[in-house]
Amino acid sequence: MSAATPEHIMQVGTGFWASKTLLSAVELGVFSALADVPADLPTLQKKLGLHQRSARDFLDALVSLKFLQRENGIYSNTADTDLFLDRAKPSYIGGVLEMANARLYGFWGSLTEAVRTGELQNEGKGGGKDIFATLYADPDRLRGFLSAMSGVSAGAAQAIAGKFPWRDYKTFMDLGSAQGMVPATVARAHPHLTGIGFDLPPVKPVFEEFVAQRGVEDRVRFRAGNFFEDPLPKVDVIVMGHILHDWDLAQKKALLGRAFDALPKGGAVVVYDAIIDDDRRENAFGLMMSLNMLIETPGGFDYTGADCQAWMREVGFSKTRLEPLVGPDSMVIGLK
Numbered sequence: 647m648s649a650a651t652p653e654h655i656m657q658v659g660t661g662f663w664a665s666k667t668l669l670s671a672v673e674l675g676v677f678s679a680l681a682d683v684p685a686d687l688p689t690l691q692k693k694l695g696l697h698q699r700s701a702r703d704f705l706d707a708l709v710s711l712k713f714l715q716r717e718n719g720i721y722s723n724t725a726d727t728d729l730f731l732d733r734a735k736p737s738y739i740g741g742v743l744e745m746a747n748a749r750l751y752g753f754w755g756s757l758t759e760a761v762r763t764g765e766l767q768n769e770g771k772g773g774g775k776d777i778f779a780t781l782y783a784d785p786d787r788l789r790g791f792l793s794a795m796s797g798v799s800a801g802a803a804q805a806i807a808g809k810f811p812w813r814d815y816k817t818f819m820d821l822g823s824a825q826g827m828v829p830a831t832v833a834r835a836h837p838h839l840t841g842i843g844f845d846l847p848p849v850k851p852v853f854e855e856f857v858a859q860r861g862v863e864d865r866v867r868f869r870a871g872n873f874f875e876d877p878l879p880k881v882d883v884i885v886m887g888h889i890l891h892d893w894d895l896a897q898k899k900a901l902l903g904r905a906f907d908a909l910p911k912g913g914a915v916v917v918y919d920a921i922i923d924d925d926r927r928e929n930a931f932g933l934m935m936s937l938n939m940l941i942e943t944p945g946g947f948d949y950t951g952a953d954c955q956a957w958m959r960e961v962g963f964s965k966t967r968l969e970p971l972v973g974p975d976s977m978v979i980g981l982k
């Protein structure tokens with residue numbers, strides 16, 4: 647047995663220091679500023695509006711965390727931060743970090759209360775509106791949330807485009823598509839497909855702008871609706887990404903049942919999330935995502951692959967399987 651050390655405990659216990667250092671750097675636009683041109687301390691201090699007392703420690707902390715490089719006093723982005731955290735690039739995934747900074751960082755401060763009471767801790771605390779109504783009432787928050795979803799789903803979208811047997815199908819729909827990262831990525835990779843992004847009405851302009859930027863607006867259309875109530879379009883494949891975990895068990899099964907009813911014989915449902923390992927001890931991100939759903943929703947929770955496959959079979963899918971995607975994400979495929 648290895649000797650006990652406090653290292654892991656301290657690293658996780660102060661993990662919010664590192665997290666907030668990165669989130670503040672994104673908020674201040676550090677990586678966008680350095681993407682234009684590497685810079686020395688006085689230049690960056692002025693450009694970013696940093697105080698003299700904190701500028702050096704803040705930037706060098708980012709160097710030590712491997713988000714910046716410093717050579718001969720000149721700071722520059724790393725390859726990762728330059729590609730993913732420069733707002734000017736289409737590969738920017740900082741939307742999710744902007745949302746983590748502006749909303750989740752504060753709400754997670756009430757985690758203890760959440761685990762004691764089982765009550766959500768976001769804008770809806772104390773009986774406010776549901777999360778989507780709250781977010782979508784403000785156009786900036788709407789855009790921020792939808793762009794955050796693209797950041798969360800970029801890797802999974804690539805993996806789904808590569809791993810699912812799309813050549814066997816012609817049409818698909820992404821149910822709860824947000825900005826359209828998954829349908830745009832899948833359509834770009836498979837020119838024979840036509841797709842639909844289905845989401846609440848306020849999402850339409852943001853979706854249409856995003857798919858046009860990616861050059862697939864002729865094959866990927868938006869359909870406005872409520873996925874619990876409105877008729878679902880008839881397509882060969884229905885994708886649900888980060889949807890089931892938002893809802894309670896009855897709602898999860900209702901959505902899977904509606905997908906089953908909308909699909910033709912031979913059609914498929916593809917559910918992806920940070921799906922928890924069946925033994926519930928490995929996928930820490932998936933388990934903490936479930937705590938995030940506790941903070942964010944009245945009844946949402948994340949689930950294992952075995953849970954999801956059992957629900958799919960209960961609503962009628964005949965064959966189901968789990969496939970890992972990327973990082974903590976996996977997909978469960980159900981065939982009708």
Ligand SMILES: C[S@@+](CC[C@H](N)C(=O)[O-])C[C@H]1O[C@@H](n2cnc3c(N)ncnc32)[C@H](O)[C@@H]1O
Binds near residue numbers: 887888889
């Ligand atoms: C957590 S996001 C997931 C977005 C996207 N699938 C992804 O993985 O990046 C949930 C999406 O469901 C949409 N949504 C929530 N309630 C809905 C409803 N009743 N009908 C249709 N869409 C809904 C939201 O607008 C949001 O875009």
